[in-house]
Amino acid sequence: MSQPTRPTDAPAPGEFGLIARHFKRPGLARPVQVALGIGDDCALLTPTPGHQLAISSDMLVQGRHFFPDVDPASLGHKALAVNLSDLAAMGASPLGFTLALALPEIDDVWLAAFASGLFGLAEAHACPLVGGDTTRGPLNICVTVFGEVRPDRALRRDAARPGHDIYLSGCTGEARLALALMQNTSWATENTTENALKQVRTRLERPSPRLAMGQALAAITQGSSPIAAIDISDGVAGDLGHILAASGTGAELHWAELPVAPALAHLPRAWQEECLLRGGDDYELVFTASPGHRDAIVAAAKACHTSLHRIGQITAGPGLTLLDPSGQRTALVTRGFDHFA
Numbered sequence: 001m002s003q004p005t006r007p008t009d010a011p012a013p014g015e016f017g018l019i020a021r022h023f024k025r026p027g028l029a030r031p032v033q034v035a036l037g038i039g040d041d042c043a044l045l046t047p048t049p050g051h052q053l054a055i056s057s058d059m060l061v062q063g064r065h066f067f068p069d070v071d072p073a074s075l076g077h078k079a080l081a082v083n084l085s086d087l088a089a090m091g092a093s094p095l096g097f098t099l100a101l102a103l104p105e106i107d108d109v110w111l112a113a114f115a116s117g118l119f120g121l122a123e124a125h126a127c128p129l130v131g132g133d134t135t136r137g138p139l140n141i142c143v144t145v146f147g148e149v150r151p152d153r154a155l156r157r158d159a160a161r162p163g164h165d166i167y168l169s170g171c172t173g174e175a176r177l178a179l180a181l182m183q184n185t186s187w188a189t190e191n192t193t194e195n196a197l198k199q200v201r202t203r204l205e206r207p208s209p210r211l212a213m214g215q216a217l218a219a220i221t222q223g224s225s226p227i228a229a230i231d232i233s234d235g236v237a238g239d240l241g242h243i244l245a246a247s248g249t250g251a252e253l254h255w256a257e258l259p260v261a262p263a264l265a266h267l268p269r270a271w272q273e274e275c276l277l278r279g280g281d282d283y284e285l286v287f288t289a290s291p292g293h294r295d296a297i298v299a300a301a302k303a304c305h306t307s308l309h310r311i312g313q314i315t316a317g318p319g320l321t322l323l324d325p326s327g328q329r330t331a332l333v334t335r336g337f338d339h340f341a
């Protein structure tokens with residue numbers, strides 16, 4: 001006797017059903033850039049002629065990057081946001097992304113929320129999901145983004161020059177404060193109002209990748225006067241340190257020019273410094289440019305509705321120095337968040 005068969009229109013169970021239910025979104029397909037998306041052994045992407053591919057991977061691990069009870073929609077958003085932020089820091093435009101997912105079990109309610117956060121941001125930046133991998137295991141999310149940029153327009157870390165200005169998009173520190181508040185750390189709870197938590201938690205859980213700003217900077221950079229950029233995942237001191245190391249320069253940061261978000265206003269100075277310069281999880285851009293580009297950069301930030309601060313200068317001598325309004329100089333360690341420190 002033959003086994004009863006599943007009707008062909010019933011949802012498939014297991015791994016492939018999960019992919020079909022939550023991750024196939026034909027509405028997002030970009031036929032020009034994505035020649036072949038989810039369903040074959042590889043996705044096939046077609047970059048614009050004359051452009052280079054920009055590729056970056058970032059993984060989010062439960063307990064390392066997020067708390068076990070995190071809102072799944074926020075987690076979906078952040079998994080893509082931290083990757084798009086790397087494209088922004090290169091001045092690249094998104095083509096698509098892959099999603100490698102380890103899940104302890106299939107929880108359709110959790111997955112639907114995760115997918116809503118993920119695709120919400122993917123749609124906002126016209127960046128389709130083109131493939132991935134799904135396995136059973138401790139919750140772990142690894143996104144790889146693919147973007148494109150013209151070879152002479154990429155915002156490379158080795159492009160800082162002595163005398164160039166240092167800029168910061170938005171402001172840093174709120175994510176670090178949110179983490180400290182969620183961990184009930186006394187320096188944070190004792191110096192922050194109750195209603196600050198909601199604002200700073202959004203900054204930690206739903207960062208906004210600065211793609212428009214990165215692409216605007218890519219339109220300004222020139223071979224003879226290049227722009228260097230990095231996104232702040234590990235803290236300003238550590239990430240600016242990567243620019244300095246790659247460019248063989250030093251830098252001076254001006255404390256008075258660093259923007260301080262209202263939630264951080266009442267922190268003691270040492271904790272403000274920790275949040276602003278060493279916190280991480282900010283996904284803002286730090287970039288350097290010749291003073292000759294000042295007007296173009298201010299106009300670009302305005303056009304992108306991105307707030308911008310000029311926070312220091314690149315120096316010929318090595319090292320990172322913090323300059324106080326009193327004129328006092330302090331050496332800063334160019335080290336950021338390190339998973340193995």
Ligand SMILES: Nc1ncnc2c1ncn2[C@@H]1O[C@H](COP(=O)(O)OP(=O)(O)OP(=O)(O)O)[C@@H](O)[C@H]1O
Nearest residue numbers: 056057058059082083085086231232233234239242
């Ligand atoms: N396992 C690995 N194999 C090969 N290259 C790696 C590996 N891990 C990191 N890299 C490379 O090392 C460089 C620094 O990686 P890192 O993850 O610190 O990137 P980032 O942009 O500085 O930080 P973030 O991951 O927070 O975006 C990148 O060029 C990255 O591609």
Ligand SMILES: Cc1ncc(C[n+]2csc(CCOP(=O)(O)O)c2C)c(N)n1
Nearest residue numbers: 063064065066067233234279280281337
């Ligand atoms: C639960 C929890 N603990 C700690 C942190 C802070 N944190 C983790 S990784 C990282 C740097 C960027 O990661 P990577 O270098 O891997 O891209 C930061 C600032 C968090 N967000 N959640």
Ligand SMILES: [Mg+2]
Nearest residue numbers: 086089231233
């Ligand atoms: Mg980066």
